[in-house]
Amino acid sequence: MSEVVICRFTEGDVQGVIDVILPIQREEFEIPISAADQPDLSDIPGFYQVGSGDFWVAKIDGVIVGTIGLKDIGEGQAALRKMFVAEAWRGREFGVATALLQGLLAEAKGRGIGEVYLGTTAKFLAAHRFYEKNGFSEIGENALPERFPRMAVDTKFYRIALA
Template identity: 60%
Template sequence: MIDSKIRIDRYAQGDEQGIVEMIVPIQREEFGINISAKEQPDLMAIQTFYQTGAGDFWVARCEDGVIGSIGLKDIGNGEAALRKMFVAAPWRGRKYGVARQLLECLLEAAQRRGLQRIYLGTTANFLAAHRFYEKHGFELVEKNALPASFPLMAVDTRFYVLRCQR
């Protein structure tokens, strides 16, 4: 039986292995992206990559271990990039609300930290992700509208922005 006692915590040193073991199989098996943990150095340097400036990183966990993640990368000028949002397949959907909880945590932190805009990139075929982001106020933007400091990923072809409320 799946334990529904889900917690959202700030990343802490020692979480790396659980994060990698959740993210890489999703990228490779579900999304068909031929990538390894070694090709994502941010996953082994979360503190120095994400937890600087207005940035941060959170994990969703339960008795099963790490079941979700979300990162906020400070890119300067009151702007940030939403990165590494993943939820393990058994924990997706409204029943558990893991993605919603992760995003709410990130948005509350962004508000407290005075961010003005949050950008994200995704691929064209992740229709459920598009609906999720749009439902939560993200608007589609053209690639050329992204700030120069936005960390572009080669696989991303669809981009969104959320203008934070003041």
């Protein structure tokens, strides 16, 4: 099996990112959303790659199979966004999700981020288990920082401290 390579997003990755994210949102989870409904996807450098934030892709044999974003929200806090792994590449045997998350957390800590928050939908049950296994704790919406970028579809929220 080919190795998973985590790379910092570049402009040439735009279509690959959309090709991973949209089918998961629309077909797998039946969320009626388009790329146009997600302005962060049309300007990943301007939305994510500022301050202590960034955006990474997971590639296998040069093909994007996963994505993850870190949005700097100030005061040593960040939001984890756009973590998606193509269905064919999920599971412990491939390690794509773990590589993406561990890479993001290491980078965040190295950049002085002390806390990472995330929001997800109630439908993403496997994601809930994954985040909890990786040290995230569920929190109430009222415990989110004021600057946290809430998405309308998010109903569950998590936090991890990187002390």
